[in-house]
Amino acid sequence: MNNPIEKFTSWWQQALKNNPLNQPNAVCVSTIDENGFPTGRFVDLKAVNEGGFVFCSYFDSAKGKHLENVPNIAMTVWWDHVGYQVRIVGIAKKISDRDADTYWQGRSRDAQLTTTSFNQSAIIRDQSDLTEKLRIAELRYSTNPIPRPENWGGYCINPISIEFLTFAETRLHLRESYERSGEQWKKQLLQP
Numbered sequence: 001m002n003n004p005i006e007k008f009t010s011w012w013q014q015a016l017k018n019n020p021l022n023q024p025n026a027v028c029v030s031t032i033d034e035n036g037f038p039t040g041r042f043v044d045l046k047a048v049n050e051g052g053f054v055f056c057s058y059f060d061s062a063k064g065k066h067l068e069n070v071p072n073i074a075m076t077v078w079w080d081h082v083g084y085q086v087r088i089v090g091i092a093k094k095i096s097d098r099d100a101d102t103y104w105q106g107r108s109r110d111a112q113l114t115t116t117s118f119n120q121s122a123i124i125r126d127q128s129d130l131t132e133k134l135r136i137a138e139l140r141y142s143t144n145p146i147p148r149p150e151n152w153g154g155y156c157i158n159p160i161s162i163e164f165l166t167f168a169e170t171r172l173h174l175r176e177s178y179e180r181s182g183e184q185w186k187k188q189l190l191q192p
């Protein structure tokens with residue numbers, strides 16, 4: 001397959017079939033912190049399209065601040081049950097407010113409540129502070145719709161390179177590397 005986005009979509013669909021994981025869409029995204037260190041964490045992959053790979057988060061979280069300074073990002077996936085690893089390097093850009101609103105509407109009310117109550121990555125004194133914040137939000141919104149907070153939205157990772165590894169017990173993994181040059185993708189095989 002010459003288009004790595006199509007290949008990713010096909011692998012993702014295969015991975016989602018009979019997936020034994022509780023969080024089948026979890027992928028690791030790594031950003032560069034203020035000291036130049038990479039730092040990774042899992043997020044939910046929401047969508048893949050020709051523009052790239054979409055996840056949602058808070059713009060003022062640690063990762064959001066990293067991306068504000070340096071938009072360079074990596075996304076790494078390991079789907080053990082099918083033996084696939086994917087490594088993506090790219091540039092993160094915020095998605096439109098309209099698209100962010102759509103993802104917001106797709107969240108459960110409980111997820112909307114917690115998202116609107118908390119300041120992701122900020123230090124807290126005690127875990128019980130969160131219960132109090134949540135209670136205040138519940139009273140505030142009661143049964144009314146919960147609007148998307150301005151500091152929450154999505155990022156799209158526009159890929160520069162994508163590598164697919166098909167795991168082999170013998171360690172004779174298949175490594176297919178795609179590098180973007182303009183509108184085209186150049187495919188090369190790498191030694192495992």
Ligand SMILES: Cc1cc2nc3c(=O)[nH]c(=O)nc-3n(C[C@H](O)[C@H](O)[C@H](O)COP(=O)(O)O)c2cc1C
Nearest residue numbers: 023026041042043044056057058061062063064121
């Ligand atoms: C399975 C799983 C899925 C997660 N999904 C998201 C997500 O979609 N968005 C998000 O902001 N954090 C998500 N988190 C929490 C992040 O891993 C991380 O703790 C949080 O985003 C704060 O990261 P930061 O301080 O580096 O910004 C998820 C965690 C796990 C374990």
